[in-house]
Amino acid sequence: MPTTTYEARRGELLAYFDRTAAEAWARLTSDAPVSGIRATVRAGRERMRACLLSWLPADLRGTRVLDAGCGTGALAIDLARRGAEVVAVDLSPTLVSLARERAGRAPGPGRIAWLVGDMLDPALGCFEHVVAMDSLIHYRAQDVAAAVAGLAARTGRSLLFTFAPRTLPLAAMHAVGTLFPKRDRAPAIAPVAERRLRRLLAAAPGLAGWRIGRTQRIASGFYTSQALELVRR
Known part of the structure; x- marks a missing residue:
């Protein structure tokens, strides 16, 4: 069950990605020209997606x-x-609509069900694999661990997710980011110390049958994110 702090943060993210930044996000994830800062974010996200795949x-x-x-x-x-057979879910109806439009007809031998909602909703069913790329980076460490445990309960083989690692360069970038006009700011990323996150994951009752596998940090200008793999024992 989502925590109260998770739910509060989820509301902020919905307001931002579905209204304030929908157009900017659509541009960032396309091949349209973007600023130098956003170009580093785009490159970092592409590298992270390749890593998870x-x-x-x-x-x-x-x-x-x-x-x-x-x-x-x-x-x-x-x-x-x-x-x-992909279930693709996001809080933002605007982004899901754009994703459906970009996908067009079935992009391969698989299928995609585009849904608006919360990734932690049990009604989504069970999966062999779950991937949460940069969808937990705005949450506190405790909420990340709780969300991962909730997802693991419906996952059979592997769970891949990313978090914002607590580093001095990332902290400096966040400080610089506060200088931008409020309309250009995303909800603050919540840096998480990797050691603490590992302790929380190890202590979560719902993850007793899981072990931590590979990890990879991607740093590209204003983008820093770290992937972590959980696999069934």
Whole structure:
């Protein structure tokens, strides 16, 4: 069950991504020209998506995969090209509509169900794999661990997610970011110390049957995110 702090933060993110920044986000995730700062973010996200995809089987036919926080749909489309039955869910109706439009007809042997909602909703069902790329980076460490445990309860093989690592360069970038006009700011990213996150994951009752696998940090200008893999024991 989502915590109260998770739910409060979720409301802020919905307001931002569905209204304030929908157009900017659509541009960032396209091939349209962007500013130098946003270009580093775009490059970092592309590298992170490639990293997460490299941790999944090349052939996903017959498997059900959750794209938890699908945004404008690039990852879901890649998963469908590998044959997965993808459930792509996001809080923002605007971004889901854009993702559906960009995908057009089925992008491969797989299928995509585009849904508006919360990635933690049990009604989404069960999956072999879950991927949450940059959809938990705005939450506190406790809420990240609780969300991961909730997702793991409906996952059979692997769970891949990213978090914002607590680093001095990232802290400096956040300080610089506060100088931008409020209309250009995203909800604050919540840096998480990797050691603390690992402790929280190890202590979560819902993750007793899981182990931490690979990890990879991607740093590209104003983009810094770290991927973590959980696999069934």
